[in-house]
Amino acid sequence: MTRITHRRPTSSATTVHSPLGPVHRTVATVALALLGLLAASPAAANTVTKSSAGTCVDATGIGTFTWSTPANAQASDNAYSTAAFSGNNDASHFLKCTGFGFSLPSNSLIQGIQVEWEYKNATSGTIIDNAIRVVKGGTIGTTDKKSSAGWPATDTFVSYGGSSDLWGDSWTASDINGSSFGAALSTVQASGGSHTASVDSVRIT
Structure with a gap:
């Protein structure tokens, strides 16, 4: 079985400064954390x-x-x-x-x-x-x-x-x-x- 896995490209994160105060900074932090989890998920495997x-x-x-x-x-x-x-x-x-x-x-x-x-x-x-x-x-x-x-x-x-x-x-x-x-x-x-x-x-x- 020619089973293949595609490598995901690496990505870099930048710091975002929000003028909207502590609550909005917390939301931004959670969003970045979720993006980090998605980037770390296993790559999909396919067969051809x-x-x-x-x-x-x-x-x-x-x-x-x-x-x-x-x-x-x-x-x-x-x-x-x-x-x-x-x-x-x-x-x-x-x-x-x-x-x-x-x-x-x-x-x-x-x-x-x-x-x-x-x-x-x-x-x-x-x-x-x-x-x-x-x-x-x-x-x-x-x-x-x-x-x-x-x-x-x-x-x-x-x-x-x-x-x-x-x-x-x-x-x-x-x-x-x-x-x-x-x-x-x-x-x-x-x-x-x-x-x-x-x-x-x-x-x-």
């Missing part, structure tokens, strides 16, 4: 979700099986990028998706990143995550959020990370807004004969 990647590609660095038609994972439209395995322990390359079109204000504080992959295993046997990473500046990170759960038989969004999870890194608005920010996935066949992993899309919050 982007559901379409600008680019999805097959990326080496893990596994041996390529993703066919990787661009099909750019949007949730039931057109799939697939990795076809021939046996147990076969693992895919990364499916790397970037360019989500975030436009966070420059003073945003990034508090967490949530990645949701939409995928399925419509064949028999078991397919599981091999690696779940985020991409910063075009580089696939090392913090891994993979799960040992089998992929569902029907198209499902599965969530990784969250509102307070920074994936072992520090982030600026510029990092998130960049065209090379995104997510990467690799999968592996855990059991069965020859099976196919299918990815429909990925969204980031």
Whole structure:
């Protein structure tokens, strides 16, 4: 979940001299105190979700099986990028998706990143995550959020990370807004004969 907090600008107070006497000076003091409390209140937190990647590609660095038609994972439209395995322990390359079109204000504080992959295993046997990473500046990170759960038989969004999870890194608005920010996935066949992993899309919050 790309959860952001906007910094409030600091303000300075000036002394006001009133000719209206002690009562009015007291009212002015109370008003200034209330303004001080408002200025000290916590900044509002917002979340922003982007559901379409600008680019999805097959990326080496893990596994041996390529993703066919990787661009099909750019949007949730039931057109799939697939990795076809021939046996147990076969693992895919990364499916790397970037360019989500975030436009966070420059003073945003990034508090967490949530990645949701939409995928399925419509064949028999078991397919599981091999690696779940985020991409910063075009580089696939090392913090891994993979799960040992089998992929569902029907198209499902599965969530990784969250509102307070920074994936072992520090982030600026510029990092998130960049065209090379995104997510990467690799999968592996855990059991069965020859099976196919299918990815429909990925969204980031």
